[in-house]
Amino acid sequence: MLLGAVQLGLLAACIVLFVPMAMAGWHLSRNKMLFFSCALFITLAVGVHLMPYFPSISAFISPSEVITPAPSISSLYHDSCLSSLHSVLYSGVVKQCDNESDCNKSWEWIKSNQVNDCEFQKLKKSDASDLLNGSWVVVAGDSQARLMAVSLLELIMGSEQMERIRGDLFKRHSDYSIMVNEIGMKLDFVWAPYVGNLTELVLKLKRNKNFPDVMVMGAGLWDMLHMNNASEYGISLRVLRDNILTLLPVSSNLDPDSGGVSESKSTRLLHLFWVGMPTLMTSMLNTDEKRERMTDVMCNSYDDELNRSKLLRETGGPLLKLDIHLLSNSCGPQCTADGMHYDEVVYGAALQIMLNALLIESNQKPQ
Numbered sequence: 001m002l003l004g005a006v007q008l009g010l011l012a013a014c015i016v017l018f019v020p021m022a023m024a025g026w027h028l029s030r031n032k033m034l035f036f037s038c039a040l041f042i043t044l045a046v047g048v049h050l051m052p053y054f055p056s057i058s059a060f061i062s063p064s065e066v067i068t069p070a071p072s073i074s075s076l077y078h079d080s081c082l083s084s085l086h087s088v089l090y091s092g093v094v095k096q097c098d099n100e101s102d103c104n105k106s107w108e109w110i111k112s113n114q115v116n117d118c119e120f121q122k123l124k125k126s127d128a129s130d131l132l133n134g135s136w137v138v139v140a141g142d143s144q145a146r147l148m149a150v151s152l153l154e155l156i157m158g159s160e161q162m163e164r165i166r167g168d169l170f171k172r173h174s175d176y177s178i179m180v181n182e183i184g185m186k187l188d189f190v191w192a193p194y195v196g197n198l199t200e201l202v203l204k205l206k207r208n209k210n211f212p213d214v215m216v217m218g219a220g221l222w223d224m225l226h227m228n229n230a231s232e233y234g235i236s237l238r239v240l241r242d243n244i245l246t247l248l249p250v251s252s253n254l255d256p257d258s259g260g261v262s263e264s265k266s267t268r269l270l271h272l273f274w275v276g277m278p279t280l281m282t283s284m285l286n287t288d289e290k291r292e293r294m295t296d297v298m299c300n301s302y303d304d305e306l307n308r309s310k311l312l313r314e315t316g317g318p319l320l321k322l323d324i325h326l327l328s329n330s331c332g333p334q335c336t337a338d339g340m341h342y343d344e345v346v347y348g349a350a351l352q353i354m355l356n357a358l359l360i361e362s363n364q365k366p367q
């Protein structure tokens, strides 16, 4: 990709230099030559900067794919509003909470220049309905992923309708599927407690050649509790990453040296999110086994493996992290009863972060 940019620059320089010289051969005056030079230079400069916004033009200019104008996803991540999406602050988080209705927990994006420029907004039911109208959303993973699905359905359908299906959605360890007819949105929750289950799901999607528009996944708690081996977790994450990359239409543009995935030509974009593990309040966990195995040290090494697997955008991978660890940690012990599953406010914030990321990625927002 870098090579493409360099070649493009050289090409532009040659045109600026040689076209007016050739024209001079046609007896143009020096002033006219200068004028042509400047005009060409400006045209090319503008063209180069606009090209990423006109994929069809760049496809036309570079049929051989030598030039890939879009920056890699990882650099997009660091430059863009995506990296400030998690700047949130809770309020109403009180220590003693005897009466549920006293505990009116809420959250806001921190008011800073960066956040203001990004124009983050909490999407209401109607906004979210517009955004997800006609789409297929797959949420796969453990209980944290299930809580994300709950938050999404609560926003889209309202809490009353949600109450009616809550029982089905919370049948332990089961899949759940619903078609929200009003907006033609299909949501599949796939119970996938281990990373290997997520890989299986990805392979199944690939076999069926049928891909969702949005895919939200995450697993780790079961692995930590039952396997308790971070390096094996890391291995399974790498297998998942490799399979996701072959699923993506952009995989052919993967440049292992830059560690990034470049944007594809005209293919539909699959939006991928990773539901991170929550902060575990070890002393609050409800079994001895959990308290023994799910320690801070173990959490750290699982997190470390996640980084090293390069599954996430921050590390050049394909998935955008919904940082439940951060979001749950700042809500604190007042927001959890069992040290592992947090109040709705945490997953509600994560959901809005996800929806705003979708807005950014579908170019309906400042980058």
Ligand SMILES: *[C@@H]1O[C@H](CO)[C@@H](O)[C@H](O)[C@H]1NC(C)=O
Pocket (backbone or CB within 6 Å): 099, 100, 101, 102
């Ligand atoms: C909690 O507060 C609400 C409204 O303030 C009240 O109606 C309800 O009885 C209270 N419940 C308990 C268990 O105190």
Ligand SMILES: *[C@@H]1O[C@H](CO)[C@@H](O)[C@H](O)[C@H]1NC(C)=O
Pocket (backbone or CB within 6 Å): 104, 106
């Ligand atoms: C809860 O807090 C939000 C924002 O702080 C406020 O708008 C709302 O009225 C509160 N609800 C209750 C029941 O106190």
Ligand SMILES: *[C@@H]1O[C@H](CO)[C@@H](O)[C@H](O)[C@H]1NC(C)=O
Pocket (backbone or CB within 6 Å): 129, 130, 133, 134, 182, 183
């Ligand atoms: C969803 O999209 C369809 C067609 O694009 C439109 O007719 C319908 O009104 C939309 N529904 C909502 C709730 O936005």
Ligand SMILES: *[C@@H]1O[C@H](CO)[C@@H](O)[C@H](O)[C@H]1NC(C)=O
Pocket (backbone or CB within 6 Å): 191, 192, 193, 194, 196, 197
């Ligand atoms: C998930 O993977 C585990 C271990 O490979 C397997 O035992 C289990 O049946 C799988 N669960 C689902 C729901 O596929």
Ligand SMILES: *[C@@H]1O[C@H](CO)[C@@H](O)[C@H](O)[C@H]1NC(C)=O
Pocket (backbone or CB within 6 Å): 229, 230, 231, 232
């Ligand atoms: C974790 O798994 C790796 C690879 O399978 C193995 O070499 C290592 O001994 C295991 N560690 C523990 C503590 O079981």
Ligand SMILES: *[C@@H]1O[C@H](CO)[C@@H](O)[C@H](O)[C@H]1NC(C)=O
Pocket (backbone or CB within 6 Å): 300, 301, 303, 304, 307, 314
């Ligand atoms: C993982 O990466 C993130 C961001 O790059 C960093 O903030 C975090 O400390 C890393 N975690 C570990 C355990 O290295």
